[in-house]
Amino acid sequence: SSELTQDPALSVALGQTVRITCQGDALRNYYVNWYQQKPGQAPVVVIFGRNNRPSGIPHRISGSTSGNTASLTITGAQAEDEADYYCNSRDSTGNHLIFGGGTKLTVL
Amino acid sequence: QVQLVQSGAEVKKPGASVKVSCKTSGYTFPSHDIHWVRQASGQGLEWMGWINPNSGNTDYAQKFQGRVSMTTDTSIRTAYMELSSLRPEDSAVYYCSRVAVGPFYYIDSWGQGTLVIVSS
Numbered sequence: 001s002s003e004l005t006q007d008p009a010l011s012v013a014l015g016q017t018v019r020i021t022c023q024g025d026a027l028r029n030y031y032v033n034w035y036q037q038k039p040g041q042a043p044v045v046v047i048f049g050r051n052n053r054p055s056g057i058p059h060r061i062s063g064s065t066s067g068n069t070a071s072l073t074i075t076g077a078q079a080e081d082e083a084d085y086y087c088n089s090r091d092s093t094g095n096h097l098i099f100g101g102g103t104k105l106t107v108l
Numbered sequence: 109q110v111q112l113v114q115s116g117a118e119v120k121k122p123g124a125s126v127k128v129s130c131k132t133s134g135y136t137f138p139s140h141d142i143h144w145v146r147q148a149s150g151q152g153l154e155w156m157g158w159i160n161p162n163s164g165n166t167d168y169a170q171k172f173q174g175r176v177s178m179t180t181d182t183s184i185r186t187a188y189m190e191l192s193s194l195r196p197e198d199s200a201v202y203y204c205s206r207v208a209v210g211p212f213y214y215i216d217s218w219g220q221g222t223l224v225i226v227s228s
Contacts, residue, residue: 033214035153042203042218043153049212086153090213095167097143102152 002026002091004100011106012077020072020103022087030090032070034063037084037102046085047072074105082107110134112204112219119225125192128222130204137185138162141207143215144178144189146200154200158207159187194226 004024012018022032031050035043045054047063050070060075070089074081087100115129130142143158157168159178166178177190187204201221208216 031212031214033212035215037153042221043215044218045214045216048208048214048216052212054216088153088214096169097145097155097158099145099153099155 002096002098004087004089004098006085006087006100006103008101009104009106011108012074013108014079015076017073017075018077018105020074020085020105022070022072022100023068024089024098024100025068026089026091026098027065027068027070029092030094032063032065033088034070034072035086035088036081037086038082043086077105077107079107081105110206110217112206112217114202114204114219114222117223117225119227120194121228122195122226124194124226125190126194126224127188127190128202128204128224130187130189130219132185132187132206135206137180138182139209142178142180142187143205143207144176145203145205145215147203147221148197148200151200156189156202161187191224194224196226198224199226200224 034047036046037043046057051063062073064071084102086102091098111133113131118126138161144156146154159166161180180187203221204219205215206217
């Protein structure tokens with residue numbers, strides 16, 4: 001299968017920890033990337049190659065993968081973390097990109 | 109710094125074509141694949157295809173095969189995406205994006221997006 005499945009929505013209390021998951025067979029063979037998108041803005045990569053953070057991304061954001069499931073964990077969620085999060089990898093051919101359906105994260 | 113600046117919003121009638129441009133700066137244009145991703149209002153990201161500016165090689169999502177064409181003009185560091193036979197469901201924000209060079213294949217820069225509205 002060349003699909004990535006995410007929960008449509010999650011909420012987290014301010015300062016608490018939340019895990020956003022992404023499932024798909026592709027994750028057994030290819031690294032996952034995670035993008036954060038705020039309303040009216042282009043996406044921004046927050047995790048690439050499973051658990052690498054670009055400069056400027058806070059350390060409270062981390063990634064992991066086990067089998068066919070990738071996770072993005074935000075430890076001590078802040079108001080500015082409220083956004084849509086998309087996982088991304090490659091399909092079974094390795095030539096095409098695929099995106100998960102996105103998870104809308106609300107920080108309460 | 110790396111910049112991808114896209115052309116402005118378009119309104120098209122069903123059956124028409126649209127060509128979106130993506131002018132880049134701040135990096136060696138031929139060295140990075142360019143991917144196009146679209147997003148309908150309130151919906152998720154949908155990958156459309158990519159082009160290697162160095163070779164001109166392209167690969168498109170099956171959904172868009174026969175309707176999409178991605179090209180580049182290296183002399184002006186610009187990528188283009190043309191979508192034909194437009195339908196109302198093609199109304200979306202279209203993003204060009206750059207893939208990083210290195211051991212990990214990920215999008216490290218995005219254009220600001222181009223809104224395309226298809227309506228009669």
